[in-house]
Amino acid sequence: MKIDRIHVATVHRFQGGETDIVIFDTVESPGVKIAPMLGEVDKKSDTACLLNVAITRAKYKIFLIANLQYLLESKNGLHKNALLREIIRRFKNNGKVIDCKKIVNSYFIRDFEHWITRLLNSFRSDVIEPPNGSLFTEKNFYPVFFEDLRNAKKEIIIFSPFVSVRRSVQFAELFRILIQKGIKIKLFTRPIKEQKSNFALDAAKVIEQMRKIGVEVIERKRMHQKIAIIDKKIAWEGSLNILSHRDSHEQMRRLPYIKAVNELIRLCEIDELSTESIHNKIELVKTFEQCPKCGEYMIIKIGKYGPFLVCPNPHCSKRRSIKKWDRIKTHILCPKCGHPMVFIWGSKGSFLGCSGYPKCKVMLPYAGSKIDKIKK
Incomplete structure (x- = not known):
């Protein structure tokens, strides 16, 4: 026809x-x-x-x-x-x-690739390119930042203390495509209970969605840095929450300098898995076990008689016990190989082991366990 x-x-x-x-x-x-x-x-x-x-x-x-x-x-x-x-x-x-996906794998390919490029180019005016070429405001930051993301080759690291659905959905599809290309993406944000007011409602949704598409989400207590690092060659640093900004006046500085990037990596402890950062990351472990009543992903808690699974939905609170040596697949990714970590209640306490075992033998301590060091 x-x-x-x-x-x-x-x-x-x-x-x-x-x-x-x-x-x-x-x-x-x-x-x-x-x-x-x-x-x-x-x-x-x-x-x-x-x-x-x-x-x-x-x-x-x-x-x-x-x-x-x-x-x-x-x-x-x-x-x-x-x-x-x-x-x-x-x-x-x-x-x-x-x-x-059988018709069009992504909105960032084929004709849309052409139109999104034209859209980004349409932003490039005297307002977009400030006199010194490095300082940006909330009005011109995102078009240039998106272009940096699209040109990434290996790794993207984003520090956004707060996350919102409204802003994060603008990144989700691009992140999914970059991950399919083999680019690793890490997102550092505050734990859900530290996200303010409406952000607390959004944070759980955003974190779950990001992990579903393959982003490694690391929840870090009391963090305040607003930073992005691309391929360890370009850094963005300033006052703008990248995944939650709405209408406040902010500034971001683009730093395409290796020494500056390395200094930010050192100060933010990105390459280090300290005991504090590990415990922050696994404070509330979300599993792939779905609640039989409401379908939510259940989380692990430690009780008087051992660990158990509980539904995070306040209107449900369904729970079930965990038996010794059960292997419970979690949303936490192995820091060495990227495979999901598995929660195990062993004879010496609870711990997280890489699901890639025996090829990968990484173990992470779990609160209340007797394992107090990372084993590789």
Whole structure:
């Protein structure tokens, strides 16, 4: 079928009209709240009529674009009685589900690569390039920083004491693509309980999402540095929280100097696994064990009679015991090889061992255990 033109409009504007093919894009994903129309549960409401319009305007074929994992499986997704959930179920039963990665692996390739480059170039004005070429404000930092990230070859390290969903989602897709290219990404941020007000609500979501795409997230107590280091050749340092900034006036300085970069690495103890940083990192160990009641990833806690798994959802709090020598896969990555660490309750206490054993023999101490040194 030859397509002569494409008409883009809201559902409201399509009322009373028809077209050969309809593409219905829901757009909802992590970081975006479910629109009232898509979350509607009342079949007699005006919203139900609009959804009916959306799926009945096509003469021959309709395509529904949706993030199924977010809409159907996440706790922030659709209500169990939402009309869109029923529509998706019918599409799955009567149509064909196609993974978007089979069509386009990333928005940062093909034509989008061209357009994102043009977008970045459009920012390059006298405002973007300050007189001294190194000092940037919140108005011109991100375009130049994104270009540095896209040119990374080996490693990206970001210190952002606070993280927000709104800002972090702008990085997630690019991080995923860079990781697929073999680039290691480390994110240092404060523990969830140290994230302020609304950031505390966002932090758990951001940390979980970052770990899912392969970012190594290290929770460090009382950190305040706002730094980024790319390939140990370029550093950004200043007052702007890279993964949470919203509307405050801040400054960041670009330092393409090896000596300055090495000094920041030394001061931030990036290359050292001190006892303090290890305990900060494993203070609350999240596992890949899902709560049988609500589906949340369970965390490990140490009780009077030994370790146990507990659901972090305050409305659930489901728990189960851990037996001696059980191997519980965690979200913590091995500092040597990058494999997930496994929690084990052994005869001498609790510890984290690399899942790559016996090729990798790294062990990390766990709070309350008798192992007090890193073994490699």
